[in-house]
Amino acid sequence: MTEPTPTTGGPAGPPDAAPQDAHALAQRLEEVLADAGRRPVLLALDFDGTLSPLVDDPASSAILPAGVEVLAALGGRDGIALALVSGRAMADLHALAAVPPGTYLVGSHGAERARVTTFGLERDVVELTSAQADRLASLGARAAAVARGRDGVWVETKPTAVVVHTRLAERDVAGPAEQEALALGAELGAGTLHGKDVVELTVLPADKGSALAALRRELGAPVVLYAGDDVTDEHAFAALGPDDLTVKVGAGATAARYRVDGPQDVVAALAVVERATR
Numbered sequence: 001m002t003e004p005t006p007t008t009g010g011p012a013g014p015p016d017a018a019p020q021d022a023h024a025l026a027q028r029l030e031e032v033l034a035d036a037g038r039r040p041v042l043l044a045l046d047f048d049g050t051l052s053p054l055v056d057d058p059a060s061s062a063i064l065p066a067g068v069e070v071l072a073a074l075g076g077r078d079g080i081a082l083a084l085v086s087g088r089a090m091a092d093l094h095a096l097a098a099v100p101p102g103t104y105l106v107g108s109h110g111a112e113r114a115r116v117t118t119f120g121l122e123r124d125v126v127e128l129t130s131a132q133a134d135r136l137a138s139l140g141a142r143a144a145a146v147a148r149g150r151d152g153v154w155v156e157t158k159p160t161a162v163v164v165h166t167r168l169a170e171r172d173v174a175g176p177a178e179q180e181a182l183a184l185g186a187e188l189g190a191g192t193l194h195g196k197d198v199v200e201l202t203v204l205p206a207d208k209g210s211a212l213a214a215l216r217r218e219l220g221a222p223v224v225l226y227a228g229d230d231v232t233d234e235h236a237f238a239a240l241g242p243d244d245l246t247v248k249v250g251a252g253a254t255a256a257r258y259r260v261d262g263p264q265d266v267v268a269a270l271a272v273v274e275r276a277t278r
């Protein structure tokens with residue numbers, strides 16, 4: 001897996017200072033949570049690569065069991081709001097994400113919004129204009145042509161986008177496929193997001209930063225913790241301020257203040273929140 005260039009995936013260049021480690025993050029979380037005046041704290045988390053380890057088959061992704069447990073414990077806790085902010089299509093995210101009622105779900109990088117309830121999903125309707133629907137159909141057909149004959153390259157379709165996946169392809173096959181997909185997006189006037197082994201071509205441009213800022217405003221959250229592993233999460237980091245906690249999961253250039261190694265460390269940070277808010 002190669003890290004895509006942030007130019008097409010996210011807005012930010014690297015910060016001046018190197019991100020701080022998991023220990024510094026835990027300390028800062030404890031400080032923030034000790035101040036009852038700074039509630040609600042919005043815990044907003046990317047899904048793939050952040051709560052759920054990356055796998056070859058996106059349908060078999062799952063939040064780490066310890067993560068499911070700690071999220072369940074945080075559900076409905078006073079002063080804590082939970083959100084998943086993902087590139088996944090909403091139906092897909094809802095099916096895979098074992099999260100407690102009350103959790104906000106942001107899907108398709110912000111094009112889809114919903115809230116988990118005890119009775120099911122309360123979901124905003126997404127409607128495409130006929131021009132957008134036509135463009136999505138053309139993108140689907142042309143993306144299929146990009147994948148055709150290329151071993152390990154396949155196309156996922158979402159309500160507002162198509163995704164060219166290259167994780168299973170050799171590098172000399174994946175690189176040209178990603179470049180062709182990006183060129184296709186430019187040719188058909190689609191929004192493009194270049195994530196980890198994926199090129200997303202969307203007819204309803206959205207980004208995690210705008211979606212996160214809107215959710216924060218609605219909730220009136222003075223503090224936000226956002227954790228994400230991909231270049232598309234840089235939009236979310238860029239939308240947050242100096243009092244927020246931005247956490248890059250894994251390697252790669254980032255504007256986040258903290259860096260942790262993997263999903264197990266994200267779960268550990270959530271456990272800090274769980275203990276501090278009992």
Ligand SMILES: O=P(O)(O)OC[C@H]1O[C@H](O[C@H]2O[C@H](CO)[C@@H](O)[C@H](O)[C@H]2O)[C@H](O)[C@@H](O)[C@@H]1O
Binds near residue numbers: 048058061086198200
């Ligand atoms: O914003 P996210 O929650 O990180 O979702 C981004 C994309 O995630 C999925 O693809 C990624 O995870 C797959 C499963 O681990 C992996 O096979 C793929 O290489 C990753 O890019 C999903 O399939 C995409 O639709 C999401 O946009």
